[in-house]
Amino acid sequence: MHSRLTLPALYSKLRGRFGFLDWWPGDTADEVIIGAILTQNASWKNVEKAISNLRGEGCLSLSAIRKMQTRSLEACIRPSGFFRQKSRRLKIFADYVFLNYGSIGAMFRKDAGELREELLNLHGIGRETADSIILYAAEKPIFVIDAYTRRIMGRIYGTRREPAYDELQKLISSGIKSDVKLYQDFHAQFVELGKNYCRTKPLCSQCPVKRYCAYGCAHAREKR
DNA sequence: ACCCAGGTGGCCC
DNA sequence: GGGCCACATGGG
Numbered sequence: 001m002h003s004r005l006t007l008p009a010l011y012s013k014l015r016g017r018f019g020f021l022d023w024w025p026g027d028t029a030d031e032v033i034i035g036a037i038l039t040q041n042a043s044w045k046n047v048e049k050a051i052s053n054l055r056g057e058g059c060l061s062l063s064a065i066r067k068m069q070t071r072s073l074e075a076c077i078r079p080s081g082f083f084r085q086k087s088r089r090l091k092i093f094a095d096y097v098f099l100n101y102g103s104i105g106a107m108f109r110k111d112a113g114e115l116r117e118e119l120l121n122l123h124g125i126g127r128e129t130a131d132s133i134i135l136y137a138a139e140k141p142i143f144v145i146d147a148y149t150r151r152i153m154g155r156i157y158g159t160r161r162e163p164a165y166d167e168l169q170k171l172i173s174s175g176i177k178s179d180v181k182l183y184q185d186f187h188a189q190f191v192e193l194g195k196n197y198c199r200t201k202p203l204c205s206q207c208p209v210k211r212y213c214a215y216g217c218a219h220a221r222e223k224r
Numbered sequence: 225a226c227c228c229a230g231g232t233g234g235c236c237c
Numbered sequence: 238g239g240g241c242c243a244c245a246t247g248g249g
Contacts, residue, residue, distance in 0.1 A: 024230095040231040046247060047230090081246040085232080126232045146230050164238090191230055 005156060005212045007175035011182070014189035017208040023188035024136040029104050030061045032137040036129050037089050038080040049079035062094040062104060089124030096122060104137075112140040127165050135187070141178045143169050144187045148194025155213045 005013075026032040034054070038047045053076040054060045059068055068076075073087045080086065101107040110118070112134055119130035131144045150162050153172075163171065176182060197207040207213070 036230090039229085041229060041244085042231090043229040043247075045229090049247090079246060081229085082231090082244050083246080085244060089232090124232065128231065132230080144230085148230070187230090194230085 005209070007172060010156070010209065010212075011176065011186050011189065013208050014193055015185070018189055018192045021185055021188035021192060023184055023191075024132075026136075028061070029108070029137040033062065033093065033104070033133050034060065034065070034090065036132040036136070037086055037093065037124065038077060040082070040086070040129060042081045046080045050077040053077070053079070062090075062097055065090050066094040066098060085124065092123050093125070108138040108140075112138070112142050115140070116142065131169075135180070135183055139180050141180045141183050143172050143183050145169050145172075146187070146191065149187065149190045152190055152194060152209075156209060 024032055024035070026035055031051070035047055035051060038050050051060065054065075057064075057068075057072070057076060059065060059073075059076065065073060070087055070091070073090065074083045077083050077086055077090075097104055097107055107118075108115070115134055115138065116130050119125045119133060120127070125133075128144060128146055131142050134140050134142045135144055145165050145168050149172075150168060153168060154162050172186075176186065193208065
């Protein structure tokens with residue numbers, strides 16, 4: 001099954017339905033990075049609690065996290081799950097930045113490609129987290145692929161097996177203009193669509209891309 | 225009592 | 238390269 005829906009057309013369809021999504025709440029690069037690590041396989045609701053705890057302690061920054069006791073860091077981020085792993089990942093990230101660059105801004109002067117390689121070498125930073133940091137914290141154009149994006153693209157464009165991360169990223173990047181705001185919002189649209197129509201309660205009659213869906217939204221709960 | 229969430233690393237083949 | 242597993246909490 002092949003859909004003739006182009007990516008720009010898909011974007012404008014979603015954009016028309018959901019409006020511009022000013023996504024990734026977080027006022028500073030540090031906050032975005034912390035959120036990106038905390039949200040690994042966790043709901044944003046739980047991440048919000050963790051972030052709120054950190055803010056309450058005055059520790060919503062990488063420099064503060066460096067100085068925190070592991071125990072109190074773990075206590076703060078407990079609601080976001082996997083708190084031992086994630087506290088370690090935050091510490092490693094924060095240490096790396098300050099020991100090698102002195103500040104996150106200095107690290108972000110690198111171009112997106114080099115930055116990605118470097119981030120991927122850090123323990124606990126995989127492709128999605130690295131790309132989220134580059135797109136939403138460093139604000140450089142790199143497309144973020146997540147579970148929703150994979151699922152939705154698979155449904156619309158009918159790929160039998162789900163394409164590998166880098167493959168899908170290349171596919172999307174070559175189908176739309178390279179632009180930070182567009183990349184940010186497009187990814188947000190995928191998540192919004194996924195949350196509302198491809199999760200627990202599919203609302204087929206209102207799904208903006210229903211007629212392009214290769215399998216039908218009723219299959220929303222199929223195995224990923 | 226399940227199943228899922230804005231993943232990642234380690235191990236195996 | 239892919240398949241499986243641990244990692245942990247909160248909500249449906």
